[in-house]
Amino acid sequence: MSKVTLEVNGKKVSKDVPNHTILSDFLRDNLNLTGTHVGCDTSQCGACVVHVDGKSIKSCSTLAADVDGSKVTTIEGLVKDGKMHPMQEAFKKMHGLQCGFCTPGMVMSAIDLLQNKKNPSDAEIRKWLEGNICRCTGYQNIVAAVKEAASKV
């Protein structure tokens, strides 16, 4: 067993979990934060993307014990004072989601893109989102949403 202590969405949490516990399972099963989705479970699809110490990572391929002591932000942590994050607002406005399964990962990944690049081009957005797959194939509006958010952030 490992004692895993994290700051998740600003709240300190500490749990004893088996050493092989995956971060996405830790978030979903131990903390009941089911906004982080698990799609392919093999680090291809990106539905599980969360931020660890400010950087986007795939939580389905990361051991919880491995990020012990880190700050983790999930999709649930984006709302501030009841208001959606500008990226969430942009996805809503530009119809950047259809079934919504890939959306948490898309949003978390896109926020990290804007941390790295303030006004990305369409090509840069598409390159960055290579690790996020939308099975509804709604990429046009996802790219439009990221551009919209970039103009607001």
Added chain:
Amino acid sequence: MKTFNYHVPKNVKEASKLASTSSAFLAGGMTSVPSMKLGLATYKDIIDIKHIKKLSGIKVSGKTVTIGATTKHAEVANSRDVKKAIPSLTKLAGGIGDAQVRNRGTVGGSIANNDPSACYPSACMALNAIIHTNNRKIEASKFFKGMFETALKKGELIEAVEFQIPVKSNYQKHPNPASRYAIVGVYLAKHKKEVNVAVTGAKSSVYIDKDLSKALSSSFSSSAIDGMKLDSSEMNSDIHASGDFRASLVVTYAKKAVEAC
């Protein structure tokens, strides 16, 4: 996934001592964690080496670029110092997997795994890299032994990779459209005395294509290798590309690399 003992050693000596025939060092985990999840690999002990500070970082000297084993792909891709010294190396690092994989995956992990379609081994071969371990220094040409095999011994830990700065270089990759691993990747480096054309993805392990290297050493132009036919008998063949197609891709991407130099 089968469970394991999880160790977080503070230094290399401690890490090496913990190693056994049923242990694995964990760096970014971008291959090892999915492999364990799929049941392709099981270990009794996982030795997390990310907290050993001396294993991370980038140093550029006059003739070499030295990258610590646990330095992440994103750090190399975004390094101005590396870009100035060996721009093709930042390009290679920035094209591995996707943004999230680059935020976790490491150079040491990539070369220790020696996946036949990994990008970094080709850079090591073309840039005459020296692999620094806790016991010795290994030339890249003696490090990569075969599919998923390296010269590393039990408990031997990669500390850093020292790349020789070439006169010119370029990396070209034909990526798998879903995972972006190299179906074929060609790393071309022109050094003062020789030209190295290292190829990944095409055979069971990275190799230097002697015919292409020789032709480009005598004349560094794409016309020198135009229309060259490579022996495809040892090339990988799968649903993504036949051996003959890979052989043709190697020449095509070597030409592209020369033209981009």
